[in-house]
Amino acid sequence: MDEDSRSPGKLSRREVLAAGSAVMLVGASMGRSETIAGHLPWVPNAGNPPIPATPGPWLYFTAAEGRALEALADRIIPPDADTPGGKDAGCAIFVDRQLAGPYGRQEGLYVAGPFETGAKNQGSQSPENPAQQYREWLAAFDRACAAQHGGKVFADLAANEQDAVLQALENGELKLEGVNGQAFFDQAIKDIQMGFFADPVYGGNRNMVAWKMIGFPGARYNYLDWVNRHNERFPLPPVSIAGRAEWTPKGG
Secondary structure, three states: OOHHHOOOOOOOHHHHHHHHHHHHHHHHHHOOOOOOOOOOOOOOOOOOOOOOOOOOOOOOOOHHHHHHHHHHHHHHOOOOOOOOOOOOOOHHHHHHHHHHOHHHHOOOOOOOOOOOOOOHHHOOOOOOOHHHHHHHHHHHHHHHHHHHOOOOOHHHOOHHHHHHHHHHHHHOOOOOOOOOHHHHHHHHHHHHHHHHHOOHHHOOOHHHHHHHHHOOOEOOOOOHHHOOOOOOOOOOOOEOOOOOOOOOOOOO
């Protein structure tokens, strides 16, 4: 076909090949080689690194809300002689950091209406995000406790009184004004348990106390040397995805 008879806007095969050769030559001139020895040619989590939760003040909770959730955490996961409870393990810190972040705002999820009461397997149908729900749940929870215990909020009650309150909440005997108390109880248990067993980079499982308790070795690169070694205790301490055995900073 005559080159002058080409359709406007279309390139000939000769032009395409010529352009491709030019790109290859330019790319070759700009390329850089590197000798890699003694280390891996990539950085773990470089593409999507987790944001470490740092010790310090509450990011979302008020002081009263944080105190209430810490008291809840210590009754859901009570301390014993060998392992700290939910409070000292940082479970409330974990929940606070989650609510202050994308999870609390429901980022990436469809959040427009219509909002209808759905089945449990359909997930939350509420116009409120998790951060807003926790704020209302904790306020209603402390109001209900104060109404039944002479003005004392949950964190001010004795351990046996706290257990009785939680049992009544679980059974539906304790009603929370304006919110679903059983939904609060179920969600709080899930979130506190998650904070207890999650990687400590997210604020809970402080010093990997939960992993040490159950013998979980953490996020090590591989376990090839141990695949066929059955009924042997793994001798190494757990490792966080942050890459060190003792993740929590001093004083945290």
